[in-house]
Amino acid sequence: MSKIAIIYHSTYGHTKLQAEAVLRGAESVPTIKAKLYTAEEAAVHMDDLDAADAIIFGCPTYMGSMSAGMKAFIEATSAKWFTLSWKNKIAGAFTNSSSFSGDKLNTLVGLMINAMQHGMIFVGLGLLPSSNKPEEMKQIAGPGPDAHNRVGSSIGPMATSFQVNPPITPSQGDQETAEIYGRRVAEITLQFIRGQSD
Numbered sequence: 509m510s511k512i513a514i515i516y517h518s519t520y521g522h523t524k525l526q527a528e529a530v531l532r533g534a535e536s537v538p539t540i541k542a543k544l545y546t547a548e549e550a551a552v553h554m555d556d557l558d559a560a561d562a563i564i565f566g567c568p569t570y571m572g573s574m575s576a577g578m579k580a581f582i583e584a585t586s587a588k589w590f591t592l593s594w595k596n597k598i599a600g601a602f603t604n605s606s607s608f609s610g611d612k613l614n615t616l617v618g619l620m621i622n623a624m625q626h627g628m629i630f631v632g633l634g635l636l637p638s639s640n641k642p643e644e645m646k647q648i649a650g651p652g653p654d655a656h657n658r659v660g661s662s663i664g665p666m667a668t669s670f671q672v673n674p675p676i677t678p679s680q681g682d683q684e685t686a687e688i689y690g691r692r693v694a695e696i697t698l699q700f701i702r703g704q705s706d
Contacts (some may be wrong), residue, residue: 509541510697513560514690517547517567517577521674523604526667527566529683530602533690534564540694547581554588562598562697563628564690565619569603572611574618582622595627598700600693602686604667604678608659616663629700631693632662635685653679656688665689 512534516527527544534542547567550557557563567578574582588594601619603612623630637660638644638651645651651658658681659666665686667678678686 509539510561510694510701511559512540512542512562512564512690512694512697513545513550513557514542514564514566515545515547515550515557515581516565517575517581519568519575519577522667522669522678523566523568523602525674525683526602526604526665526678526686529686530564530566530665530690530693533687533692534694536687536691537694537698539698542690542694547577551581551584554584557588558593560597561701562600562693563594563623564600564602564693565622566602566604567615567619569605569610569612569615572614574603574615578619585622585626589626592627597626597628598631598693598697599623599626599628600631600664600689602665602667602689604669604682606668606670608668610668612659612661612666613663616661616666620663631696633657633664633685633689634692635688640681640684652681654681656681656685658682658685 667682
């Protein structure tokens with residue numbers, strides 16, 4: 509059984525829904541056991557994360573950067589950095605904001621750099637923009653709320669919640685994108701583990 513930890517920070521519940529979608533995707537892969545941790549729980553159970561084969565980080569984007577709750581967790585991981593405890597684990601990241609951009613790229617880059625500093629192997633999204641509805645790329649309004657990867661990210665899922673309370677947002681397409689990503693990270697984790705045993 510391979511293990512995936514999904515660590516998230518969520519203030520209003522949007523990113524929690526996104527994290528739950530990542531969890532569903534990961535658990536849809538046979539022999540994967542995935543577990544959600546809030547950033548606060550993960551900071552308390554840091555040693556438990558050593559047993560994970562992959563760690564996926566997620567948080568909202570606030571003022572163009574990762575949320576303070578996730579940043580506090582990342583700073584608490586410095587003891588793991590000193591010993592390279594997470595070296596060669598698979599990593600991934602996702603985020604949510606209240607607009608199409610919100611400078612979410614900056615958050616994902618920050619989460620990716622954190623993974624790189626730990627010596628982890630980062631997995632990108634692997635989806636074209638509006639991958640399930642490519643015809644919507646030819647309209648002035650762009651992809652709708654049912655589109656997968658509607659904002660065209662490559663690093664990881666970017667959800668958009670505007671100022672609408674969950675569970676209405678993130679949209680169906682954004683949640684399905686997160687689920688696809690969870691499955692992708694799980695599948696690549698298994699490929700990596702099999703390769704190590706050959």
